[in-house]
Amino acid sequence: MDFAIILKIAAIGIVTAIASMLLKRAGKEEISTVVSVVGLAVALVMMLDVIVQLYDTLQSLFEL
Amino acid sequence: MTDIVVLIACAACGFCLGMYAEKRIRRKNAFYADLVKYIELFALNIDGRQLEVDKFNADFAKNCSANFAQYLAGDTKKLGLSAKERQGLEEFFADIGRADTQQLKKFLEHYRAIFEQQRKIVEQRSQKASVYAKLGFLLGLMLGILLI
Numbered sequence: 058m059d060f061a062i063i064l065k066i067a068a069i070g071i072v073t074a075i076a077s078m079l080l081k082r083a084g085k086e087e088i089s090t091v092v093s094v095v096g097l098a099v100a101l102v103m104m105l106d107v108i109v110q111l112y113d114t115l116q117s118l119f120e121l
Numbered sequence: 122m123t124d125i126v127v128l129i130a131c132a133a134c135g136f137c138l139g140m141y142a143e144k145r146i147r148r149k150n151a152f153y154a155d156l157v158k159y160i161e162l163f164a165l166n167i168d169g170r171q172l173e174v175d176k177f178n179a180d181f182a183k184n185c186s187a188n189f190a191q192y193l194a195g196d197t198k199k200l201g202l203s204a205k206e207r208q209g210l211e212e213f214f215a216d217i218g219r220a221d222t223q224q225l226k227k228f229l230e231h232y233r234a235i236f237e238q239q240r241k242i243v244e245q246r247s248q249k250a251s252v253y254a255k256l257g258f259l260l261g262l263m264l265g266i267l268l269i
Binding site for chain 1: 249252255256259260262263266267269
């Protein structure tokens, strides 16, 4: 697995957390929640390739 | 090297967009502050110097924000006002100077209350406007991370 993707997801997580905190301090809790959900969705989409690879590996390993 | 350039470029673009949004709100805040001041000084003008509307506008435009001076000159583009706000302003400036003194004072007081309320709303938004630049920077950074 490419190590870079872990760093990317970590960076996305940090940026999302900071953005969410800034928005909460500005009194925009609803937008903060949306930003958190979007960050989570982006991280999941980035993980999608890796999950598909895992699935294929398991499939070939257990000859399913 | 290319990745770093892309990251910095995206973050910078996001920051610039955030600054632009922040400046729009601050300009709108200055506009409404000048509008309320305009009404107050016009009310004093009725009893005082009694300048005509055009002369009063020319005098006032020398000491107000660029946006408000632009509006007084008749240029209403790029002021960041909604359609409803524009309509309210058009109604106000269309009827100013058409009534007798007493009616004009009531008219000015009525609109001063309306615009003062709007000014307070815009002022509250302006106080939190600094978040837009930071948010723009962070979202630009996020986009850069996704692209590299």
